[in-house]
Amino acid sequence: xxxxxxxxxxxxxxAAIGLGATWMTLTRGVAFxxxxxxxxxxxxxxxSVDIDPYARATIARTGELPIGTGDGVAFYARTxxxxxxxxxxxxxxxxxxTPAARYWTLTLYDGHGRLVAxxxxxxxxxxxxxxxxxxxxxxxxxxxxxxxxxxxxxxGIEQFVLVWRxxxxxxxxxxxxxxxxxxxAVSRKSCS
Amino acid sequence: MIRLPLWIxxxxxxxxxxxxxxxxxxxxxxxxxxxxxxAKLTPVNAVVPLAAPSAQDTTMPFMDPAFAAAVCRYDLSxxxxxxxxxxxxxxxxxxxxxxxxxxxYAINDRAAGRRAIELxxxxxxxxxxxxEEEDVTAADRLIIESPTTTxxxxxxxxxxxxxxxxxxxxxxxxTQCRVEPVPQ
Numbered sequence: 553x554x555x556x557x558x559x560x561x562x563x564x565x566x567a568a569i570g571l572g573a574t575w576m577t578l579t580r581g582v583a584f585x586x587x588x589x590x591x592x593x594x595x596x597x598x599x600s601v602d603i604d605p606y607a608r609a610t611i612a613r614t615g616e617l618p619i620g621t622g623d624g625v626a627f628y629a630r631t632x633x634x635x636x637x638x639x640x641x642x643x644x645x646x647x648x649x650t651p652a653a654r655y656w657t658l659t660l661y662d663g664h665g666r667l668v669a670x671x672x673x674x675x676x677x678x679x680x681x682x683x684x685x686x687x688x689x690x691x692x693x694x695x696x697x698x699x700x701x702x703x704x705x706x707x708g709i710e711q712f713v714l715v716w717r718x719x720x721x722x723x724x725x726x727x728x729x730x731x732x733x734x735x736x737a738v739s740r741k742s743c744s
Numbered sequence: 745m746i747r748l749p750l751w752i753x754x755x756x757x758x759x760x761x762x763x764x765x766x767x768x769x770x771x772x773x774x775x776x777x778x779x780x781x782x783a784k785l786t787p788v789n790a791v792v793p794l795a796a797p798s799a800q801d802t803t804m805p806f807m808d809p810a811f812a813a814a815v816c817r818y819d820l821s822x823x824x825x826x827x828x829x830x831x832x833x834x835x836x837x838x839x840x841x842x843x844x845x846x847x848x849y850a851i852n853d854r855a856a857g858r859r860a861i862e863l864x865x866x867x868x869x870x871x872x873x874x875x876e877e878e879d880v881t882a883a884d885r886l887i888i889e890s891p892t893t894t895x896x897x898x899x900x901x902x903x904x905x906x907x908x909x910x911x912x913x914x915x916x917x918x919t920q921c922r923v924e925p926v927p928q
Contacts (some may be wrong), residue, residue, distance in 0.1 A: 558751050565755035570762020577767065599847045601891070609770035611845050612777045616806045617898060620839035620850025626806075654854070655835050655902055657810045665805025667797055675799075678810045680834075680904030717808060719835055719902070720852050 574609075583607035589735040592627035592716060596723075599625070616665060624653070624719035630711075632738040638714065640668070640706035642743040643695030646714070648736035649688065653721035655679050660694065660704055661713045668712065670705035677702060690736075696744070714738070771844045778804050778845045779817070779896060786817045789825065791899070791919045796909070808900070812912035816897040816921035820890060823923045824866035825897075831859060832901040832915030834908065840865070840888060841896040849888050863888055864924070865897070897921060 576582075584604045585597040598607045599621040611618055619626045631637055632644055650656055659676035662668055667675045677692065683702055684690045693699040696708040706712050716735070771777070781804060786792040793814045797807040807813065812832075818825050829838055831853045838861050839850040851861060863886035866874075871889050899919055901912035 554747075558747065562751045562755045562758065565752070566758030566762055569755060569759025570766065573759065573763040574766040574770075577763075578770070599850070601846060601848050603846055605767055608844065608846065609767045612771040612774035614805050615774075615776045615778050615781050616804050617778045617839070617841055617845055617896070618847055620837070620847035622850030622855065623837040623839055623852055623900075655904070657808055657902075659808060659810070661806060665807075666802050667799045667809060669799035675809045678902070678904050681906075715806060715808075719837070720854060 577606055578610050578613055581607075581610050583610065589627070591629040591631055591633050591738045592735045593629070594625050594627045596621060596625050599623070614665065619717060624717055624721055625723055627716040627718070627735060629714040629716070629738055632740050634740065636740050638694075638706075638712050638738075639743065640696060640709035640712050643693060643697075643699075643741045644738055645691055645693055645741050646736045646738050647689065647691040649734050650679070650716075650736060651718060651721065651723050651734065653679075653718035653723070655719045657717045657719075658692070658704070659715050659717070660706060661715060662709055663711055663713060665713075668705070668707040668709055670707045672698075672705060674703075674705060677704065692736075693741075695741075778841070779843055779894070782815055782817055782896060786815055788817055788819045789921060789923050791816045791916075791921045793913065793916060810904075811900040811902055812909060812916050813901075814899045814916040814919060816899075816919075817894075818865065818890075818897060818921065819894050820865065820867050820870065821893050823925055824864055824870050825921060826924050827861070827863055827865060827897060827921050828919070829861040829899050830915055830918040831856070831861065832912050834904050834912070835902040836861065836915065837900050838863075839898045839900070840890065841898065842890070842892040843894045844892075845896075846891075848891055851886075862886070865890055867893060 583595045583606050587594045598618045656679045682690050692702040694704045694706050791814050794803050797809050837852040865888045868889050901915050903909040903912040
């Protein structure tokens with residue numbers, strides 16, 4: 553009898569542990585070979601045949617197509633440099649320089665990878681349309697209310713994701729060092 | 745009661761096995777992966793432009809709205825595929841995905857180096873059948889081997905500014921993806 557209860561207990565616990573761990577890793581997007589620069593993280597291997605089983609399972613579940621290594625590399629940010637969640641009700645400033653790439657795009661998504669509705673129909677910037685300061689630096693305001701200069705509306709949603717895609721870039725192809733930056737800094741300015 | 749830690753240890757080990765096997769099985773079990781989503785929208789071996797992502801609707805999550813995109817859902821069982829994509833003014837790339845969304849090859853306009861990206865896609869078996877002298881004369885033709893018989897070719901053209909989106913879409917409209925008869 554004790555053996556029976558013990559086995560049942562073990563099997564139920566095993567199923568809970570196994571499925572729970574799978575659920576956790578897939579919803580959080582765990583993958584190996586991450587390359588983190590400040591708030592930004594990229595998984596360059598996910599765009600090649602060297603993709604690991606976790607990233608494979610994640611893209612199969614979400615239905616996205618990862619950017620190919622010969623095409624570019626995508627950096628994701630879910631927090632600012634200080635670790636604050638990217639809250640659509642707060643204003644964030646993205647500033648600095650970008651690594652070498654022929655083109656880049658910055659896009660704001662909700663947690664599920666959908667674009668966020670806003671009145672100006674702006675969902676991101678490309679390297680060609682950004683307004684720069686002298687010296688090539690730039691600042692982008694991400695927030696719910698209109699701002700002068702580069703304004704990326706966050707629509708006031710609870711949590712958003714920023715994706716910085718570098719196209720035709722040596723980053724992530726040749727090596728995996730974090731010294732290759734600099735990626736732009738992300739900092740929280742104010743919350744309403 | 746002394747045996748309780750032993751039962752828990754067993755559960756942990758079994759749980760690890762359950763975890764690893766479910767992660768490995770996920771790509772086989774997925775019904776909402778990119779290929780399945782596109783299978784509903786696209787015919788086989790033809791280039792179809794993808795709708796631009798919007799806040800209301802997106803074909804796949806995390807699509808780049810600055811790009812015009814088109815897809816060729818291929819099936820190599822009846823022969824190799826010849827792909828030719830004219831280049832847009834800004835930036836054009838072609839990425840090849842297996843049936844399970846693994847990006848196994850990507851090329852951009854600069855790497856292609858000409859006015860168009862032209863290449864042949866075939867299975868390793870079809871590549872082995874290509875006569876050798878043809879391989880030499882066609883040295884400037886790029887041959888890509890697909891690890892799976894079916895998969896996706898995704899073409900992307902950048903619109904550096906929103907007003908250039910029509911130009912990017914027009915460039916992709918000239919893309920061709922067609923089956924070549926199997927060489928005898």
